[in-house]
Amino acid sequence: xxxxxxxxxxxxxxxxxxxxxxxxxxxxxxxxxxxxxxxxxxxxxxxxxxxxxxxxxxxxxxxxxxxxxxxxxxxxxxxxxxxxxxxxxxxxxxxxxxxxxxxxxxxxxxxxxxxxxxxxxxxxxxxxxxxxxxxxxxxxxxxxxxxxxxxxxxxxxxxxxxxxxxxxxxxxxxxxxxxxxxxxxxxxxxxxxxxxxxxxxxxxxxxxxxxxxxxxxxxxxxxxxx
Amino acid sequence: xxxxxxxxxxxxxxxxxxxxxxxxxxxxxxxxxxxxxxxxxxxxxxxxxxxxxxxxxxxxxxxxxxxxxxxxxxxxxxxxxxxxxxxxxxxxxxxxxxxxxxxxxxxxxxxxxxxxxxxxxxxxxxxxxxxxxxxxxxxxxxxxxxxxxxxxxxxxxxxxxxxxxxxxxxxxxxxxxxxxxxxxxxxxxx
Ligand SMILES: [Zn+2]
Numbered sequence: 139x140x141x142x143x144x145x146x147x148x149x150x151x152x153x154x155x156x157x158x159x160x161x162x163x164x165x166x167x168x169x170x171x172x173x174x175x176x177x178x179x180x181x182x183x184x185x186x187x188x189x190x191x192x193x194x195x196x197x198x199x200x201x202x203x204x205x206x207x208x209x210x211x212x213x214x215x216x217x218x219x220x221x222x223x224x225x226x227x228x229x230x231x232x233x234x235x236x237x238x239x240x241x242x243x244x245x246x247x248x249x250x251x252x253x254x255x256x257x258x259x260x261x262x263x264x265x266x267x268x269x270x271x272x273x274x275x276x277x278x279x280x281x282x283x284x285x286x287x288x289x290x291x292x293x294x295x296x297x298x299x300x301x302x303x304x305x306x307x308x309x310x311x312x313x314x315x316x317x318x319x320x321x322x323x324x325x326x327x328x329x330x331x332x333x334x335x336x337x338x339x340x341x342x343x344x345x346x347x348x349x350x351x352x353x354x355x356x357x358x359x360x361x362x363x364x
Numbered sequence: 365x366x367x368x369x370x371x372x373x374x375x376x377x378x379x380x381x382x383x384x385x386x387x388x389x390x391x392x393x394x395x396x397x398x399x400x401x402x403x404x405x406x407x408x409x410x411x412x413x414x415x416x417x418x419x420x421x422x423x424x425x426x427x428x429x430x431x432x433x434x435x436x437x438x439x440x441x442x443x444x445x446x447x448x449x450x451x452x453x454x455x456x457x458x459x460x461x462x463x464x465x466x467x468x469x470x471x472x473x474x475x476x477x478x479x480x481x482x483x484x485x486x487x488x489x490x491x492x493x494x495x496x497x498x499x500x501x502x503x504x505x506x507x508x509x510x511x512x513x514x515x516x517x518x519x520x521x522x523x524x525x526x527x528x529x530x531x532x533x534x535x536x537x538x539x540x541x542x543x544x545x546x547x548x549x550x551x552x553x554x
Binding site: 139145146148149150152153154155157159160161162166168169170172173178183184185186189190192194196197199200201202203204205206207208214303305311312341343 | 405407409416443446447450451452453454455457458461487488490491492494495498499503504507511512513514515517518519523524525526529530534537543544
């Protein structure tokens with residue numbers, strides 16, 4: 139049973155909403171603990187405990203979302219939101235402006251989607267304040283992209299190789315993937331897109347392997363199918 | 365939870381206190397207040413705006429206490445200021461409730477909107493049902509769906525929970541299907 143995009147969007151919004159009657163619970167973790175959870179500075183067990191609490195606590199849900207807004211790293215999860223809710227659209231727009239300012243010299247004629255994704259080297263995730271950040275941006279000709287030429291291009295890093303995964307947003311079904319690409323582009327096979335309704339949101343995830351740094355992960359870009 | 369039930373902060377008292385320990389703390393107070401005020405204004409949810417001065421003052425007290433333990437020229441960097449602003453805002457969120465339904469954050473509107481009282485009732489019903497259905501998921505699916513609803517994509521969920529992406533994807537997919545079944549049983553359409 140699949141949920142449509144707008145259903146997931148409403149589910150997500152309802153989950154993030156707070157009612158005036160919501161009161162803090164006696165077992166709410168300290169704010170510092172939530173910050174650590176968002177920044178991946180907790181053990182897996184502690185993180186599980188925190189997420190299970192957040193699942194039941196509207197106040198801590200809000201605190202989690204607020205913690206994500208604290209640092210530039212937060213744009214990873216903002217941008218990988220399962221659907222483009224209204225605030226998501228606003229961030230998308232702001233991100234696009236930032237992209238335009240910083241990258242005007244690059245790729246004339248290409249449409250830039252999403253926001254910048256600071257990418258983090260695994261193993262450094264726990265020290266997000268000091269982690270080296272690379273700016274990874276998806277560059278596409280249009281949004282939505284035509285299914286007969288669904289060409290994804292992204293920021294190129296010297297000597298890097300790339301893994302790409304594409305999911306359908308509404309039910310996170312894998313659509314297509316490629317590993318070990320030597321060029322910063324990938325054309326999603328037309329047959330993988332056959333049968334998807336026009337306007338389907340796809341999530342695109344890029345992993346960059348940079349010599350001397352290792353694999354660095356990005357957030358997820360959202361692109362629609364035409 | 366912070367000691368947020370204190371009387372409103374009195375800047376003059378702190379300035380006098382500070383003169384005994386460090387002659388420049390009054391100036392520090394003003395500097396911290398300005399720096400922290402910017403971060404609090406940026407982060408503070410709109411329904412807490414009436415309390416933002418208190419939030420800043422509590423944050424400044426935190427900073428002054430930290431500074432007393434550090435070397436004389438210690439200055440909080442921006443990420444430290446944000447963390448202090450965050451912890452004080454979360455404390456305030458726990459202390460105060462939105463005054464009116466209309467001021468509650470996250471603009472969630474039920475899909476079939478009727479007259480206002482009905483809409484508000486439906487809104488509340490859906491929000492509560494989502495939490496309830498979530499609580500009925502088996503633990504791994506609850507973890508995956510919660511992170512998904514918080515905005516994480518599958519790769520991010522996999523990374524956080526140390527799962528393969530395939531596992532994360534399956535858990536989100538099946539968890540969302542369970543959520544829909546649960547909401548449908550309650551007579552609600554997501
Ligand atoms: Zn809580």
